[in-house]
Amino acid sequence: MLTQFIGLVLQAIDERRQKRRAEAKYSYQKTIPCTTLRITIHPQVMEWLSAPHLLIAGATGSGKSVMINLFIHDLLSKAPGDVAFILIDPKRVELVQFKDLPHTMLYTSERSEMIHALNGAIQIMEDRYREMQKNGQRKYTGGHVYVIIDEYADLIVTDKKIVEPLVLRLAQLGRAANVHLIIATQRPTRDIVTGSIKVNVCNRFALHCPTAQDSRNIIGQNGAELLPPYGEALYYSPTGLEHFEIPMIPDSEMDRVIQHWEQYT
DSSP states (O other), X not given: OHHHHHHHHHHHHHHHHHHHHHHHHHHHHHXXXXXXXXXXXXXXXXXXXXXSOEEEEOSTTXXXXXXXXXXXXHHHHHOTTSEEEEEEOTTSSSSGGGTTOTTEEEEEOOXXXXXXXXXXXXXXXXXXXXXXXXXXXXXXXXXEEEEEEEOHHHHHTTOHHHHHHHHHHHHHHTGGGTEEEEEEESOOOTTTSOHHHHHHOOOEEEOXXXXXXXXXXXXXXXXXXXXXXXSEEEEEETTEEEEEEOOOOOHHHHHHHHHHHHTTO
């Protein structure tokens, strides 16, 4: 019953914010055009986001939050009427700046609410599967919901026996329903980045790691331990391994996007 209730609450919030996003979309396109140099230099960002799910792992200060900001910025810049966020923020400071966006269906930093948030995401996913079944579809044709978790290790310690199966269910079934995971962690150890997670989250970023073992836990090979402490990453996907510099977003640009959308909340 609790899962059903959370799902209904999220659905009601989603409906209200869909209307607000539709009202704001034309204004956004006029006032904040996507003409930053960063997008020109790094066109692969939206290609990364086309993956079903993403894992970002590396040492403290290596650039994980920068990458999450990059992904959220580009989603808001290129597809503002087609995305929604469920933000799980155990540290209370990593995702709070996005709390009041109209795209944010749910923000939680309380341990007692985090499992409910995952259950709510599963409810959305299952509702979409029922709709797909009813319409004879194999792929959901509506908007995309991104479940963003930063820091995943802190979420796992709340109750691994409950949390990991919920995350795995989203990873296994979310793709067809346009429900996506973006998971960040500074503890890429085997008990956090488990084999089951790697099997179901095939697209993974390894930032600087303290040890070669950490690198192997993320991307299956050494290399991330040799990266600079900040600013570079190795991206592992089914097509191979890529080395790149992490694109930067000026604080003023991120603030501009956030401030614009907050007026429609």
